Amino acid sequence: MRSDAQANRDRVLAAAEEVFGEFGRAGSTEEVARRAGVGIGTVFRHFPTKRLLIEATIVRHLTLFTDTARARGEGSEAGAAFRTTFREMVSGAPAKLTLLALLEESATPAGAPDTVEAAASALQDAVGVLLSRGQKDGEVRADATVDEIYVLIRALANAPGDRAVVNRAVDIVLDGLSPRHGA
Numbered sequence: 001m002r003s004d005a006q007a008n009r010d011r012v013l014a015a016a017e018e019v020f021g022e023f024g025r026a027g028s029t030e031e032v033a034r035r036a037g038v039g040i041g042t043v044f045r046h047f048p049t050k051r052l053l054i055e056a057t058i059v060r061h062l063t064l065f066t067d068t069a070r071a072r073g074e075g076s077e078a079g080a081a082f083r084t085t086f087r088e089m090v091s092g093a094p095a096k097l098t099l100l101a102l103l104e105e106s107a108t109p110a111g112a113p114d115t116v117e118a119a120a121s122a123l124q125d126a127v128g129v130l131l132s133r134g135q136k137d138g139e140v141r142a143d144a145t146v147d148e149i150y151v152l153i154r155a156l157a158n159a160p161g162d163r164a165v166v167n168r169a170v171d172i173v174l175d176g177l178s179p180r181h182g183a
Contacts, residue, residue: 009046011036016057020102021095029053051103055113058099062119065089069126079139082130083174086153089127090170093157124150141179 015035019027029050033040047053065088072081103116127146134140152173159166 008038008042012043013057013060016053021098024098054102059115059119061096062123066123066126073129078133078137082134089153090156138179141177
């Protein structure tokens with residue numbers, strides 16, 4: 001793909017995440033095009049249907065988190081990398097959940113597309129690596145599993161109310177995941 005076409009595609013996906021995260025089902029491809037600074041034809045050239053646009057937006061969202069988690073995993077501060085990723089996943093989850101709900105509304109009975117499943121699995125693997133490194137370095141409690149971490153992220157992401165309260169709850173959860181509270 002030409003570099004200008006790739007840049008347009010990237011802008012469309014970033015704009016789609018904003019628009020669908022903000023408006024949900026009412027988000028339009030016209031608004032996506034406007035925010036991306038491209039014509040509607042450019043949107044449909046890359047994504048012939050709204051469903052394909054939503055699917056690609058979810059994959060992009062998950063892939064960005066995965067790439068960031070992997071890059072952090074290469075650093076020396078395993079506990080800090082885990083905690084930062086946990087916080088970002090909680091704060092980014094409302095947009096992801098909205099996109100998944102939109103995809104589900106238009107999905108066939110087979111469920112999420114393979115590309116979304118693969119991107120979600122890659123992210124979970126990257127989080128698992130951060131968790132394991134944090135545990136190995138004694139910075140995260142040893143008995144926590146990646147499945148439990150995901151339950152906590154989902155619960156915090158779905159918490160109603162003031163984001164300041166949710167952020168404080170994240171602090172409390174991360175404190176509970178510290179090794180002094182672990183088994």
